[in-house]
Amino acid sequence: MKTDSQLKKVLNRGEFAVTAECGPPKGADPEAVRNKGRILKGYVDSVNVTDNQTGVVRLCSLAACALLKQEGLDPVLQMVTRDRNRIALQSDILGASALGIRNILCLSGDHQSFGNQPHSKGVFDIDSVQLVQAVRQMRDRGHIIGGDKLTEPPRLFIGAVANPFADPFKYRVARLATKVDAGAEFIQTQCIYNLNRFKEWMGLVKEYGLDNQVYILGGITPLKSARMAEYMAAQVAGMDIPVEIINRMKSVPAKEQRQEGIRIAVETIEALKEIEGVHGVHIMAIEWEDAVPQIVEEGKLFPRPEV
Amino acid sequence: MITAERKPLSEIKEMIAPYRKILVVGCGSCVAECASGGEKETGLLGSALRMDAKSSKKEIEVKEMTLDRQCVYEFINQLTDVIDQYDVVLSLGCGAGVQAVAGVFPKVHIVPALNTTFIGETKEAGLWVESCRACGDCKLGFFAAVCPVTRCAKGLFNGPCGGSRTDRCEVDPDVPCAWQLIVSRLEEMGRLDLLRKVHPPADWSKQQGKGPRKIHREDQST
Numbered sequence: 001m002k003t004d005s006q007l008k009k010v011l012n013r014g015e016f017a018v019t020a021e022c023g024p025p026k027g028a029d030p031e032a033v034r035n036k037g038r039i040l041k042g043y044v045d046s047v048n049v050t051d052n053q054t055g056v057v058r059l060c061s062l063a064a065c066a067l068l069k070q071e072g073l074d075p076v077l078q079m080v081t082r083d084r085n086r087i088a089l090q091s092d093i094l095g096a097s098a099l100g101i102r103n104i105l106c107l108s109g110d111h112q113s114f115g116n117q118p119h120s121k122g123v124f125d126i127d128s129v130q131l132v133q134a135v136r137q138m139r140d141r142g143h144i145i146g147g148d149k150l151t152e153p154p155r156l157f158i159g160a161v162a163n164p165f166a167d168p169f170k171y172r173v174a175r176l177a178t179k180v181d182a183g184a185e186f187i188q189t190q191c192i193y194n195l196n197r198f199k200e201w202m203g204l205v206k207e208y209g210l211d212n213q214v215y216i217l218g219g220i221t222p223l224k225s226a227r228m229a230e231y232m233a234a235q236v237a238g239m240d241i242p243v244e245i246i247n248r249m250k251s252v253p254a255k256e257q258r259q260e261g262i263r264i265a266v267e268t269i270e271a272l273k274e275i276e277g278v279h280g281v282h283i284m285a286i287e288w289e290d291a292v293p294q295i296v297e298e299g300k301l302f303p304r305p306e307v
Numbered sequence: 308m309i310t311a312e313r314k315p316l317s318e319i320k321e322m323i324a325p326y327r328k329i330l331v332v333g334c335g336s337c338v339a340e341c342a343s344g345g346e347k348e349t350g351l352l353g354s355a356l357r358m359d360a361k362s363s364k365k366e367i368e369v370k371e372m373t374l375d376r377q378c379v380y381e382f383i384n385q386l387t388d389v390i391d392q393y394d395v396v397l398s399l400g401c402g403a404g405v406q407a408v409a410g411v412f413p414k415v416h417i418v419p420a421l422n423t424t425f426i427g428e429t430k431e432a433g434l435w436v437e438s439c440r441a442c443g444d445c446k447l448g449f450f451a452a453v454c455p456v457t458r459c460a461k462g463l464f465n466g467p468c469g470g471s472r473t474d475r476c477e478v479d480p481d482v483p484c485a486w487q488l489i490v491s492r493l494e495e496m497g498r499l500d501l502l503r504k505v506h507p508p509a510d511w512s513k514q515q516g517k518g519p520r521k522i523h524r525e526d527q528s529t
Contacts, residue, residue: 111477113460114478122460125508127465129505166469168471181503237470237472
C-alpha cells in the first residue's frame with residue numbers, strides 16, 4: 001500500500017498524462033465498476049471516479065476507487081462538499097489513503113436540485129477551495145481543520161477543477177490561483193469544445209505564472225450525437241459548445257455521429273498537445289467508457305509510459 | 308425584515324376545525340411590511356373564515372386583533388384580558404411571534420397562519436428577496452455587501468462554481484450569480500485584492516452550534 005500516485009509520477013516525469021472518468025452504477029454491483037476498469041486499464045494513467053455526479057445517487061466514489069485499485073488501476077477519488085460536512089470529508093480522506101487511494105479531486109459538486117434527491121439538504125459546510133486546503137494541511141502538516149494532529153497523514157496527490165468557459169471569465173484565472181494557493185497540484189478542466197476561448201484562458205494562466213505551479217489536464221468529452229451536443233450546449237451549466245461543432249455533428253448521418261464525436265475529441269487532443277502549459281488530458285466519456293481506448297490510440301497517446 | 312407567506316386556507320381550517328371560538332391575532336411589524344400578517348391581512352383572514360363557515364353551515368365566532376409586535380411581552384400582554392374567551396389563537400405572527408405568545412399563555416392552543424420564510428428586503432412592490440441567513444458571523448465587508456452564504460446556492464466563500472454563465476445562477480436562471488455580483492462590484496471599487504485571500508472554513512457554531520441562540524446583554528437588563 002506504500003505505492004505512489006501513478007498520475008503524479010507520469011506528470012513529474014514530464015509526460016503528457018491521460019486520465020479518464022468512470023461513473024459508478026446506480027446500484028450495488030461491483031462488477032459494473034470492475035468492467036469499466038478493465039476497459040480503461042493500460043490506456044490511462046489514472047481513473048477519476050465521480051461522486052454522485054449531478055446529484056444522482058450512485059455507488060460511492062470511495063468504494064468504487066477501492067474496487068478499481070484492486071483491478072490494478074490508479075484511482076482519483078472525486079469528493080464533493082455538497083453531501084458531507086468536514087467531519088465526514090476528513091474521515092473519508094483518511095479512509096481513502098488507508099485503502100491505497102493516492103489521488104483526490106476536490107469539488108463543490110452539482111447542486112442537489114439537479115439530481116434525483118431534490119429535497120435533500122445541501123451541506124456545503126466547506127467549499128472546494130477549503131477542501132483543497134484541508135487535504136493539503138492533513139498531508140503536509142499532519143493536522144486536520146482546527147489543528148488536531150493525525151497519527152498518520154494521508155498520502156494524496158491533490159487536484160481541483162477549473163472551468164475556463166464560465167463567467168466571470170477574467171476572474172476564472174484568479175480563482176484558479178486561489179486553488180493553487182490553497183494547495184492544488186493538478187487541475188482538470190471542464191470539457192473543451194471552444195479551443196479559442198481555452199487558448200485565451202491558458203494565456204491568462206501563463207500571465208499569472210500558474211502553468212509552472214500546477215499541472216493542467218484539459219477536459220475532453222466525445223459527443224455521441226448531434227442531439228447530445230445541442231442538449232449539452234443548452235442545458236448543462238457551464239458548458240460552451242460552439243455552433244460550428246454542433247453543425248459538424250449534424251452534417252453526418254446519425255449512425256456515423258459517434259465516430260465524428262471521436263474524431264472531434266482526437267483533434268482537440270492534438271490541439272491541446274501543442275498548447276504550452278497543458279500537461280495532459282482528462283477524458284470524460286459519459287456512459288461510453290469503451291470509446292476511451294480508441295481516443296487514446298488515435299490521439300497517439302498509447303502505449304502509456306511505464307513509470 | 309422577517310418575511311412570511313400565509314398558509315393555504317385549507318391547512319388553516321384543518322388546524323382550527325375542533326374549535327368554535329377563534330381569536331385571530333396579527334402583528335404590525337415585519338409581517339405587516341411584507342403584507343402577510345398585518346392588520347389588513349388579519350381582517351381578510353377573519354372574513355374568509357367567517358364566509359367559509361357560513362357556506363358550510365358551521366357556527367364559529369371569529370375576533371381579530373393586531374398587536375404592534377407579537378414577539379415582545381409588553382404587546383403580547385394586551386391579549387391577557389381577552390384570550391380566555393377563545394378556544395384557539397390563530398397567529399399571523401412569524402415563528403418567533405407564535406412561540407412568544409405561546410410562551411406567555413402556555414395553556415392556550417396557538418396555531419400558525421403563516422409560513423415564516425426568510426430575512427429579506429423589499430425589492431419592489433410585491434417582491435421580497437432573501438438576503439441574510441443570520442449566520443452570526445457577518446463577512447459582508449469582504450464580499451462587496453453581497454452575502455455568499457445566502458445568495459450563492461452553494462454558499463461558496465472562495466469564488467464562483469463552474470456553473471455561472473452570462474451572470475445567472477445555474478440553479479435558477481431568474482437569480483443573478485452572487486459571485487458575478489461580488490466580482491464586478493469589487494472590480495468597480497478597485498478592491499479585487501480582497502479576493503486573493505483564501506477564506507478558511509466558516510464557524511457554523513455561531514449559527515447552529517448549540518441549539519437556539521441567545522443574546523444576553525447586562526447593560527440592557529433590568
